[in-house]
Amino acid sequence: MKKILKNANIIDVEDLSIKLRNIIIDNGEIVNILQVTEQLPESENIIDLKEQYVSPGFIDSHLHIESSMMPPLEFAKYSVKHGTTCALVDPHEIANVFGKEGIRSWIDQAKLTPMDIFIGIPSCVPATHLENSGAEINVNDIKEFLNQPNNKNNLVYGLGEMMNFPGIIHGFGDAREKVDAAITAGKIVDGHCPGVTGSDLISYISNGKNDNIVRIRSDHESSTASEAIEKINAGMFISLRYGSATRDLDRILPDLIESNINFQQIMLCSDDLSPSELYLRGHVDRIIKQARDIFLEKTRLTLEQATCKAISLATLNPGKYIESFLKLTNRLPIGKLSKGYQANITVFKSLELMDISYVMVNGEIVVKDNSLQNEIPSYDYSKFLNSVNISNKITNDDFIIPYYGNNSTVLANVIQTTPISLITNHLQIEIPVLEINGQKQVASNPDADILKIAVFDRHHSTGSHSIGLIKGIGIKKGAIASTVAHDNHNLIIVGSDDDSMAKIANFMRERGGGMASFAQDNLTYFPLPIAGLMSSDSIENIVENYNNVKKAARNMGSSLENVFMTLSFMALAVIPEIKITDMGIVDVNSFELIDLFVKET
Known part of the structure; x- marks a missing residue:
């Protein structure tokens, strides 16, 4: 049965405007957007939003759920209440302790959450050869996860952040082989290259081939605007981080605005989010509000325009970033409110507060007035307990x-x-x-x-x-x-x-x-x-x-x-x-x- 969101003030993330429209949803898809004067199709499921603001669902473009100190099922309970409908998750924390078994548990839990969680297989476990971790994820392990059948049960969007930038640039170890495995599988490769510039950056992005083809597609570790701009000009997407440990957004965004850079390759991410931050301030919504306030301070944009622009960095742009994976696995596109897009929707009452009243994922209402509409299943964590193994007493x-x-x-x-x-x-x-x-x-x-x-x-x-x-x-x-x-x-x-x-x-x-x-x-x-x-x-x-x-x-x-x-x-x-x-x-x-x-x- 069709669902209709009536009298919706739609956030248009492309032209940065707000339009009063009616949204028609069928089978999880936005099938039409009508002028409010047009006749509505018959439906018993009409929600009159009374001119509340309707945005594409918020997307976190890079996240380690473990930093919330909750596993995915628990994290999702609170994240989705803040309008997050999708997160690109790298489970390399649990993988460093429990290896493939930890990754599988993240995939299993992602299938049970009230939001879309897509998984990037950790590329560097251990992160370096200069430490002992609990497990190792090798090239064959990565291929095993990447080469699953490409359907909607496949939640693996690609290779998680490639932290071994020296290995990529200089060609030692198996770093390049891991990237090639993801590219061969048609998947996305996330980057991690703090301070890498010049010819080293070109080598890194191209996976050592120096042929101007972008294979490692993103970075969230830029510490200055000039570093971010060089990476954007080289073809990368940049995730501006506003986490609990690091808030590069505050340092970089004002200078990016001054530079007049094209914002189409800029996304927002939390990377690491503490439980206190999630509980007290929110998830992607809090990053959007911070970016909005910077736009208001540094530009002549109105509140409406600044909010729309900030939202575009957490919807439209990450939707483009992950578009190839969605096509590969026969999913609808996400990131904007448009015909043919998945009905991932966040509704809020005011532009200034962004106080959320409804959240829809795949056309289903999952949150109403801060309450989850369905019970979250339980999960057996017993195999992940007792992980401290130090036999001798420390003196x-x-x-x-x-x-x-x-x-x-x-x-x-x-x-x-x-x-x-x-x-x-x-x-x-x-x-x-x-x-x-x-x-x-x-x-x-x-x-x-x-x-x-x-x-x-x-x-x-x-x-x-x-x-x-x-x-x-x-x-x-x-x-x-x-x-x-x-x-x-x-x-x-x-x-x-x-x-x-x-x-x-x-x-x-x-x-x-x-x-x-x-x-x-x-x-x-x-x-x-x-x-x-x-x-x-x-x-x-x-x-x-x-x-x-x-x-x-x-x-x-x-x-x-x-x-x-x-x-x-x-x-x-x-x-x-x-x-x-x-x-x-x-x-x-x-x-x-x-x-x-x-x-x-």
């Missing part, structure tokens, strides 16, 4: 940084965090050498904000671990720990003293992962039993537990609003300049391990 000795020279200070390579960014600065700082229990060593110095940071392999009980130094965490006492540590998700710990670090490490080892703050025998714990990354608890309880552990860390002296979000990226050895894995300190620019101490001359 204070595991955190000692010995020094064997003759000087009273030593020049050390130190990680420095930067606010609201994944990028870290590589510092070289003179550190005092102390004699403790008859041994020369380097200790944490909370007064100077120099703390020890450690990473332990938590997957294979190998005992592999490393110790470094970090500046910018700011705790004055005790230690914090987490099993959320992109992308390997090993156990990561920062502390002011070895005893606190050992105690919190053993607690996490015994409890099976999550986040914890420990100082003066006071411990605050946020359990994440699913892969050490997620919980199936309600979002309200997740947010409360998360807030408690963050508050405890602030009470220990950290000035960071979310020290655990910052901590989670300190092992991400594909983002410059310096990171730490269980194998050691990584100079990301040279893509090699370096010593903690700078060699004495």
Whole structure:
């Protein structure tokens, strides 16, 4: 039976205007859009929207659901209420812990959600050869996922972000083969190339062939407008990120507006979205409002035009990006309200607030007045529990940084965090050498904000671990720990003293992962039993537990609003300049391990 949305103020994302129309939907498809003066077809299913605003459903062009600390079914309950009808999801967090089994669980859950979740198969598991992760996804595994029958049961849109840009540019390893496998299967390849420019960029985009054919099609890691513009001019789509850890949108969009760039290849994404952000501020809707406000500030666009333009970046453009996959799998196009398009629709009451009243996916109402219209199925997560595998007890000795020279200070390579960014600065700082229990060593110095940071392999009980130094965490006492540590998700710990670090490490080892703050025998714990990354608890309880552990860390002296979000990226050895894995300190620019101490001359 036909559905009719009557008296709808349609957001036209192409000419950036609003038109009062009636929308006719049949079998999940927009079959006609009529002037309000035209006669409506017969239907018993007419919704008079009374001139509410009707937009194409919002699309997140790049997302890791795991960062919400909820699995897909739980995440979708809240995301869809904010008008998100489609997300391009890269499950490389769960894949780094549970490999193919983790990816399959994401695909299985995606089929049960009240929104469209399309999967990009992780391209870099492990992310680098400089870390131990829980699993490996090789070329044959990728081909297995990519080469499924091309019908509506196939949710795999392509290859997830290709983080190994050195491998693509210089031709080492199997990075190029993975991209070729996706291209051969007719699928899309997402990119990840922070700071890559010039001839290296052309090599990267073309998968090393330098023939001006765009094979790696997107990037969400640009940190400046000039970098984004170079990539756009080379043929890439750019996703402006407005996540919980990094908000490049604020830095880049104003300069893009000044440059008069064509916005047709610009999309919006969250990348990593914390549960607190989702619960309190929303999902893609919050990014649209932020982009809209920037357009209003930097241009002469009206509220109507600025809202339409911001919405186009989260509807029309990602719809074009994924168009080839939709055709390949016999799906209707998405991203605008037009005849022949899938009826993924978001309705809101006012332009300014974008207060959502209805959400439709494939022509069915899935949300009405902030309430889900159908119950979300349950899912068995039992095989993804008990993922922390460290057999030997961790002792204070595991955190000692010995020094064997003759000087009273030593020049050390130190990680420095930067606010609201994944990028870290590589510092070289003179550190005092102390004699403790008859041994020369380097200790944490909370007064100077120099703390020890450690990473332990938590997957294979190998005992592999490393110790470094970090500046910018700011705790004055005790230690914090987490099993959320992109992308390997090993156990990561920062502390002011070895005893606190050992105690919190053993607690996490015994409890099976999550986040914890420990100082003066006071411990605050946020359990994440699913892969050490997620919980199936309600979002309200997740947010409360998360807030408690963050508050405890602030009470220990950290000035960071979310020290655990910052901590989670300190092992991400594909983002410059310096990171730490269980194998050691990584100079990301040279893509090699370096010593903690700078060699004495």
